[in-house]
Amino acid sequence: MGAMEFRYEVEGGNFSKAGHASSAVKKILKQLNVDARIIKRVVVALYEGEVNVVAHAHKGHILVNINEDEIGISIIDQGPGIPDIDLAMQEGFSTASAAVREMGFGAGMGLPNMKKNTDNFEIESQVGVGTTVRMTTRLS
Amino acid sequence: MKVREIAEKLELTVYSGHSGLDNEVIGGYVSDLLSDVMGNADEGQAWITLQNHKNIMAVASLKDLAAVILVKGLKPDEATMMHSNEENLPILGTDAETFETAGALFKLLHP
Numbered sequence: 001m002g003a004m005e006f007r008y009e010v011e012g013g014n015f016s017k018a019g020h021a022s023s024a025v026k027k028i029l030k031q032l033n034v035d036a037r038i039i040k041r042v043v044v045a046l047y048e049g050e051v052n053v054v055a056h057a058h059k060g061h062i063l064v065n066i067n068e069d070e071i072g073i074s075i076i077d078q079g080p081g082i083p084d085i086d087l088a089m090q091e092g093f094s095t096a097s098a099a100v101r102e103m104g105f106g107a108g109m110g111l112p113n114m115k116k117n118t119d120n121f122e123i124e125s126q127v128g129v130g131t132t133v134r135m136t137t138r139l140s
Numbered sequence: 141m142k143v144r145e146i147a148e149k150l151e152l153t154v155y156s157g158h159s160g161l162d163n164e165v166i167g168g169y170v171s172d173l174l175s176d177v178m179g180n181a182d183e184g185q186a187w188i189t190l191q192n193h194k195n196i197m198a199v200a201s202l203k204d205l206a207a208v209i210l211v212k213g214l215k216p217d218e219a220t221m222m223h224s225n226e227e228n229l230p231i232l233g234t235d236a237e238t239f240e241t242a243g244a245l246f247k248l249l250h251p
Contacts, residue, residue: 015195107175
C-alpha cells in the first residue's frame with residue numbers, strides 16, 4: 001500500500017463536530033485491517049486532540065499520514081498557545097472553562113491520554129499564536 | 141447479555157438506537173468525565189452517565205460501547221438521538237440514581 005494523506009478541519013468552540021476526524025480515521029484504519037487494539041489507541045489520542053482544539057483554540061486542522069509502518073498525526077491550531085507545556089502535560093491540570101468542564105471535558109486528562117496512546121508524541125507551542133502536536137503510532 | 145434484555149429487566153426507557161438493542165453487553169463503566177471514558181472504558185460495556193449532550197455518542201461510538209444509560213431522568217437531545225440511531229448504539233434512560241443503576245446492572249451481569 002502506498003502512503004495516504006488526509007486533512008480535516010476543526011472549528012474552535014464547535015463541540016457538536018468534535019470527533020469527526022477521529023471517526024473518519026477509525027473507518028480508514030478498519031478498512032486497512034489494522035489491529036483493533038492499535039486502532040483504539042490512535043482513536044483515543046486523536047479524539048483528545050480534536051477536543052483540545054475545539055475547547056481551547058480558534059481553529060485548527062489535522063493532517064494524517066498513513067504508510068505501511070505507521071500513522072503520523074499532526075494537529076495544528078491557531079489559538080492561545082500553552083505557556084508551560086510541562087504543567088499542561090500533568091494529569092489533572094486543565095485551563096478549560098467552567099462550561100467545558102460541565103460537559104465532562106477539561107479534567108486534565110487529554111494530553112496525558114494522547115501521550116499514553118502513541119509511540120511518539122511531540123508538542124510545540126507559541127503563546128498567542130498556537131499549538132502543534134505531532135504523534136506517531138506504529139501499525140504493527 | 142443483550143441490551144434489550146437489560147432494558148427490560150431494569151425497566152429502562154429506550155430513547156434511540158433501537159437497531160442496536162441486540163448489542164452484547166459484557167460489562168459496565170460509570171463516569172461523567174468524557175476523557176476518563178475515552179481512556180479507560182472497554183468495548184462492549186454499557187456506559188452509565190448523567191452527561192446527555194451529543195459528544196457522548198462520539199465517545200461511545202469511538203470506543204465501540206454497547207449502550208449508554210442516562211440516569212436521574214435525563215433525556216438525550218434530538219441531535220444526540222440522531223447520532224445514536226446512525227451508529228446503532230442505543231441510549232437508554234432511568235429515573236434512578238447512578239449508584240442504584242450501576243448496582244442493578246452489576247447484579248444482572250454477575251448474578
